[in-house]
Amino acid sequence: MKKIAFQLLLLAVVALAGVSCKDDGVYSDLVRDNRPAVPVTYTGATTYGFDPYYEVSTAAGGNIKISISIPASSGRTIKEITRVAAGATSINVATLNTVSTNYIAAPIAGSGTTVDFTTTLKDFATKRPAVAITPVALPNFREIAFMFLVTLDDGSQVVAQPVRIRVLA
Template sequence: MKNIINRLLLLLVMAIVAFSCKEDDEFSDLVRDNRPAVPVTFPGATTFGFNPYIDKSLAALNAGEPITFTLAIPENSGRTIREITKVGAGATAINAGTLNSASYTEAPIAGSGTTATFTTTLDEFKTKRPTVPTTTVAAPGFRELAFIFLVTLDDDTQIVTQQVRVRIRP
């Protein structure tokens, strides 16, 4: 008899616990992907998994070839890019928090419809981020520089992009 009462009591406790749990919606922010409603992509960049990148030779960059990233949003999003508000730049350890410090650019960069273009040079990068190594290692190695952008859309929505990189090869 005592064994039956213990089992009924255990069953009652389990039922109370099961029905007293709140909806999982309360935890959804912790377990969901943090994707903006309007995604920003980087046409012309490539990736083999994680961050998109463009590939440049050190000789071309030293000769003044620009580093250019085009940022784009889908044309059917109903939105346009007003500006690239801030640019974070540095080594590959930069993240969204980098945008809280001084921007790499002095002023916002205007958008043009669903695209905006950011352009810099290796010399400008060396001047603005002198502690970041920019020389490459011996072949087949490479060095990477990283950028992250705060984009403002026409409805004042702000989107932090994923990190993009410049892969500098010998």
């Protein structure tokens, strides 16, 4: 009987401790979205599914143009694209921090709320020879990815979500 009474008392204490915690109305850092104050978007990219993507055809020359923009209502402008990570679709933020993997030799200056990043499949193949870009029979395309570190006019930096390039035959 003493054992049951002790277990009930312990259960009551645990239940009381569970409801007596301070509820600040905010989720912890582990479960909240990590969104930048100034969102970066890709103009003209297809955005359903996972990461936004552009389609590039090898038959049409393989020119890649990624248009990066921020909202005009943000009150900020884009100073430059500071760093670019490029590779297979498994690139991540850590790739931006590695000096030897920076895809660009010098920052790309922005103007206003937009900046364009241009390259070609041929340049990509030269800089990232280990990443396959030749489309396969099924599903008839291959994907590569880019990630950008964008510096705004006030010196703040935003890491944009990855953008994929769907390479078509």
